[in-house]
Amino acid sequence: MNTRMRRAAFAVAAGAMAVSLAACGSAKESGGGSKSSSPKKGDAIKVGLLLPENQTARYEKFDRPLIEKKVKELTNGKGEVVYANAKQDATTQNQQVDSMVTNKVDVLIVDAVDAAAIKNSVQKAKDAGIPVVAYDRLAQGPIDAYTSFDNETVGKTQGEALLKALGSKAKSGKIVMMNGSSTDPNAAQFKAGAHKVLDGKVNVGKEYDTKEWKPENANSNMEGAISALGKKNIIGVYSANDGMAGGIITALKAAGISNIPVTGQDAELAGVQRIVAGEQYMSVYKPYAPEAAAAAEMAVDLAQGKSLDAVAKDKVDSPTTKQVPSVLVPVTALTKDNIKDTVIKDGVYTVADICTAQYKAACAKIGLK
Numbered sequence: 001m002n003t004r005m006r007r008a009a010f011a012v013a014a015g016a017m018a019v020s021l022a023a024c025g026s027a028k029e030s031g032g033g034s035k036s037s038s039p040k041k042g043d044a045i046k047v048g049l050l051l052p053e054n055q056t057a058r059y060e061k062f063d064r065p066l067i068e069k070k071v072k073e074l075t076n077g078k079g080e081v082v083y084a085n086a087k088q089d090a091t092t093q094n095q096q097v098d099s100m101v102t103n104k105v106d107v108l109i110v111d112a113v114d115a116a117a118i119k120n121s122v123q124k125a126k127d128a129g130i131p132v133v134a135y136d137r138l139a140q141g142p143i144d145a146y147t148s149f150d151n152e153t154v155g156k157t158q159g160e161a162l163l164k165a166l167g168s169k170a171k172s173g174k175i176v177m178m179n180g181s182s183t184d185p186n187a188a189q190f191k192a193g194a195h196k197v198l199d200g201k202v203n204v205g206k207e208y209d210t211k212e213w214k215p216e217n218a219n220s221n222m223e224g225a226i227s228a229l230g231k232k233n234i235i236g237v238y239s240a241n242d243g244m245a246g247g248i249i250t251a252l253k254a255a256g257i258s259n260i261p262v263t264g265q266d267a268e269l270a271g272v273q274r275i276v277a278g279e280q281y282m283s284v285y286k287p288y289a290p291e292a293a294a295a296a297e298m299a300v301d302l303a304q305g306k307s308l309d310a311v312a313k314d315k316v317d318s319p320t321t322k323q324v325p326s327v328l329v330p331v332t333a334l335t336k337d338n339i340k341d342t343v344i345k346d347g348v349y350t351v352a353d354i355c356t357a358q359y360k361a362a363c364a365k366i367g368l369k
Contacts, residue, residue: 043078048105053088066292090114097121106303112139131302147294155193165261173235174205215247222251242271294327
């Protein structure tokens with residue numbers, strides 16, 4: 001792990017960062033993270049880590065190394081992380097869960113490709129006595145713990161930023177809403193939060209649920225929106241994440257559209273550079289270190305048969321599981337005005353990372369040197 005990642009990994013204590021989240025859905029099963037019946041184990045535990053895709057830079061660059069490092073710290077170097085990435089394929093991920101069960105991992109951390117499709121696999125793990133931590137996305141099935149960000153607040157943060165950027169022109173034209181994948185429960189929450197802020201204050205010309213969060217799909221959708229609405233009528237774009245924002249901005253440039261606000265999420269390096277350049281208005285900075293630390297801590301505690309009460313200060317309901325012990329991490333709207341105080345201060349990126357030759361002049365204009 002490089003120096004930047006080591007700096008990023010020192011997290012604010014995860015338990016102190018919990019925020020409230022409204023319960024969603026009706027309960028059919030009971031969560032049982034703090035009452036795990038797993039036999040007590042020492043530090044030589046095996047943690048299965050299943051991440052959903054590698055289209056988004058965060059998973060391989062941040063989440064995986066941070067979780068691996070934290071597990072090592074919590075187990076005196078004796079804990080092992082067994083890793084697999086589903087590459088956006090729910091069937092593959094279900095097979096990966098089966099493999100983890102066969103290999104008798106002591107606990108699973110799962111970021112679901114499809115929150116509903118993973119349900120039976122979560123049940124298989126549970127039946128095998130393997131507790132499951134849902135990571136970043138609220139998987140269905142009898143999960144024992146959950147950590148993520150307050151996803152509706154993420155959508156609200158994006159919507160508020162877009163309104164601020166539009167100012168008095170908010171109803172002078174149409175906005176396009178580019179939501180995330182319909183298989184991701186987080187995407188539905190981002191969308192709900194954004195609509196709570198934007199409805200009645202802007203005119204939504206076109207709205208899309210973007211298959212698999214892929215930038216190329218967002219690009220195609222945006223081309224369709226431009227064709228349908230006319231390039232002179234589009235005044236802003238709600239994009240649910242930075243990867244899609246890149247595809248959207250490519251389509252806007254090709255149509256000769258510039259100087260309209262585009263939102264994002266994840267504070268990806270390319271997104272931060274677009275913000276510096278004025279091509280993207282904002283991103284949502286989600287500090288991955290505390291989220292990863294919470295997942296690792298809950299996983300180790302569950303594997304060792306310990307209570308989660310000291311870590312998980314919230315309870316969240318999924319459509320299938322009631323009162324899941326949870327850690328929810330706050331987020332920040334990232335614009336060109338606070339790059340220094342967010343991703344640079346936290347050691348996620350250095351000025352040199354952001355201000356490459358292509359962006360040096362733009363960086364100098366906003367005081368990044």
